[in-house]
Amino acid sequence: MHILVFGRTGQVARALQDLMAAKPDGALASTLTFLSREEVDLTDPQACSDAIIARAPDAVINAAAYTGVDAAETDTDQAHKVNAEAPSAMARACASQDIPFVTISTDYVFDGSGTAPWSPDDSPQPLGVYGYSKLAGEKAVRAAGGRFAILRTSWVFSAYGQNFVKTMLRLAETRDSLTIVGDQIGGPTAAADIAAACLRLAQCLAADPDRAGLYHFSGTPDVSWADFAREIFRQAGVSCMVTPISSADYPTVAKRPLNSRMECELTAQTFQIERPDWTISLAHVLKQLEQA
Ligand SMILES: NC(=O)C1=CN([C@@H]2O[C@H](COP(=O)(O)OP(=O)(O)OC[C@H]3O[C@@H](n4cnc5c(N)ncnc54)[C@H](OP(=O)(O)O)[C@@H]3O)[C@@H](O)[C@H]2O)C=CC1
Numbered sequence: 001m002h003i004l005v006f007g008r009t010g011q012v013a014r015a016l017q018d019l020m021a022a023k024p025d026g027a028l029a030s031t032l033t034f035l036s037r038e039e040v041d042l043t044d045p046q047a048c049s050d051a052i053i054a055r056a057p058d059a060v061i062n063a064a065a066y067t068g069v070d071a072a073e074t075d076t077d078q079a080h081k082v083n084a085e086a087p088s089a090m091a092r093a094c095a096s097q098d099i100p101f102v103t104i105s106t107d108y109v110f111d112g113s114g115t116a117p118w119s120p121d122d123s124p125q126p127l128g129v130y131g132y133s134k135l136a137g138e139k140a141v142r143a144a145g146g147r148f149a150i151l152r153t154s155w156v157f158s159a160y161g162q163n164f165v166k167t168m169l170r171l172a173e174t175r176d177s178l179t180i181v182g183d184q185i186g187g188p189t190a191a192a193d194i195a196a197a198c199l200r201l202a203q204c205l206a207a208d209p210d211r212a213g214l215y216h217f218s219g220t221p222d223v224s225w226a227d228f229a230r231e232i233f234r235q236a237g238v239s240c241m242v243t244p245i246s247s248a249d250y251p252t253v254a255k256r257p258l259n260s261r262m263e264c265e266l267t268a269q270t271f272q273i274e275r276p277d278w279t280i281s282l283a284h285v286l287k288q289l290e291q292a
């Protein structure tokens, strides 16, 4: 299978490159081509669909997005173009070629109310522009139909780009204590685990279009950001005290959902992909960072 991937420099796309490098030829049963912003700017939906038609891949994975949660609040147009209009164009191009289209969405489509894990059937109510733009992308992809899979995930971390793990390690270099939000609960998810899941979804959709749909996929156990920080420092052998605070005591431009728990049973039943143990994935990421 030849898979075209948007978002070459991002965490998930970089993890897909690692997967390719780690598997001997053929073991992945796929070859991947990666597109960067220089090759296709997602603010140009026509360029997105032209790239798919021109390259005629067997499947497409969209790992690109506008992920600046706070910046999006004052950059609505750009966030909407990249997170809604681009996936819409990609999905329509893939549907016209009857090839799988896998795109990634977020727990931030939910309003974070309650404490029950969110089911894929629950109705989202985003709190901010980023979540809203991602939800608009989901709706457009579903409207395009075809062999689509929307994979909602949360709290992505890796050795690449910007993420909470790298932020914590950086802050702890100059601080022996940090105040971290303790009332937002979710499942940290390694980009490597998402990458493997995206590959599997693309391969399964090529064989069975009836599995098209919306799925949840996050690491387990669910924790607060403060707990996540404590585990990062514990595994990294960094002595930095974490004091949990309320979201109100850590004002950010965009509000974050308190409850980001996601119910992932349908993904396990449909694709035999269980929630990964993020503490194990974290150990691999820390080792990668050490060796970098
Ligand atoms: N990060 C997280 O915690 C979470 C992410 N997700 C979702 O997972 C997916 C992957 O996220 P992640 O790997 O963290 O993303 P990153 O923020 O690491 O990377 C985003 C990628 O999108 C590219 N991109 C952004 N704007 C454009 C544009 N206008 N044209 C072309 N490319 C563009 C970036 O390119 P460049 O490097 O040039 O800017 C980069 O390659 C996204 O759909 C995201 O919404 C879901 C839940 C949590």
Ligand SMILES: Cc1cn([C@H]2C[C@H](O)[C@@H](COP(=O)(O)OP(=O)(O)O[C@H]3O[C@@H](C)C(=O)[C@@H](O)[C@H]3O)O2)c(=O)[nH]c1=O
Pocket: 067, 068, 069, 106, 107, 108, 153, 154, 155, 156, 163, 164, 167, 171, 178, 179, 180, 181, 184, 225, 250, 252, 256
């Ligand atoms: C750096 C820092 C953050 N925090 C809090 C703020 C916030 O509520 C939480 C996470 O901070 P960040 O801004 O790093 O994480 P954030 O960019 O909000 O992460 C989100 O990214 C988008 C793309 C997603 O889709 C979400 O699933 C989620 O992963 O930690 C502290 O409490 N103390 C700190 O020192």
Ligand SMILES: [Mg+2]
Pocket: 067, 068, 069
């Ligand atoms: Mg962020």
